[in-house]
Amino acid sequence: MFKSIALLRSFPTAFRISELRPLLLQQVFNSAASQPARTMSQQALSVRPIVISGPSGTGKSTLVNKLLAEFPGCFAFSISHTTRNPRPGEVNGKDYHFVTKEEFVKLVEENGFLEHAQFSGNMYGTSKKSVRDISSSGQLCVLDVEINGVKSIKQSDLSPKPRFIFIKPPSMEELRRRLESRGTETEESLKKRLDTTKEAMDYADTGAYDHVIVNNELDVAYEHLKGILIEDLHKIQGDKLKKGQ
Numbered sequence: 001m002f003k004s005i006a007l008l009r010s011f012p013t014a015f016r017i018s019e020l021r022p023l024l025l026q027q028v029f030n031s032a033a034s035q036p037a038r039t040m041s042q043q044a045l046s047v048r049p050i051v052i053s054g055p056s057g058t059g060k061s062t063l064v065n066k067l068l069a070e071f072p073g074c075f076a077f078s079i080s081h082t083t084r085n086p087r088p089g090e091v092n093g094k095d096y097h098f099v100t101k102e103e104f105v106k107l108v109e110e111n112g113f114l115e116h117a118q119f120s121g122n123m124y125g126t127s128k129k130s131v132r133d134i135s136s137s138g139q140l141c142v143l144d145v146e147i148n149g150v151k152s153i154k155q156s157d158l159s160p161k162p163r164f165i166f167i168k169p170p171s172m173e174e175l176r177r178r179l180e181s182r183g184t185e186t187e188e189s190l191k192k193r194l195d196t197t198k199e200a201m202d203y204a205d206t207g208a209y210d211h212v213i214v215n216n217e218l219d220v221a222y223e224h225l226k227g228i229l230i231e232d233l234h235k236i237q238g239d240k241l242k243k244g245q
């Protein structure tokens, strides 16, 4: 029913990364897992997640990876739920929350997911709890989602309220050039990715995002993104220092 890459793009990055970029997820997961338990006397820092969206190839991963490099330990990606069986080496609660179909459906009925969908006969979803846990652990949760994910998160009661950020390409020609030069696309997948671009750009034009960043010069775009988050990042760093991390 779905082509894998098309469906993967409908999920938050946490899902995509756990499928496509396991090392990165491992790195950020480890940083989340190493958080010591808070004592009652510590005032919990609750950090607003970011929802980052934009056409494929516009530079979302490039920008987020720069943030991860400059602010190590400050970011985390949520861990998705799935009904599929673990693959060799995958760990429950680390690579995914592996659950039964019944457990998954119960969570859907309880309105526990920000987003969920079926893929190759298995269900996948990002729970609100997994995002909230990161926020309350004092880290900044990054959700890299397609337009449907953005709409679904906008309708949710996620707290704290996320910041919605759109990464815009300088032009369609440049977007195509970037996707081609990345060397990851077939002619078919390139066409699919470019086909969804107009819808994403039109949606951004409705004012759906708190911030729109044009990724022309990478360094300029990065400074823009960092500027949006810097206050939170300083708080996170201060909190980590207090905790002796």
Ligand SMILES: Nc1ncnc2c1ncn2[C@@H]1O[C@H](COP(=O)(O)OP(=O)(O)OP(=O)(O)O)[C@@H](O)[C@H]1O
Pocket: 054, 055, 056, 057, 058, 059, 060, 061, 062, 063, 178, 179, 181, 182, 215, 216, 217, 218, 219, 221
């Ligand atoms: N400002 C920029 N100038 C030139 N090239 C860039 C710029 N930003 C990113 N790129 C390049 O464009 C390509 C696509 O970037 P990237 O993979 O980060 O996009 P993406 O939005 O995460 O895509 P996808 O949604 O498909 O994962 C990469 O090869 C990257 O190095």
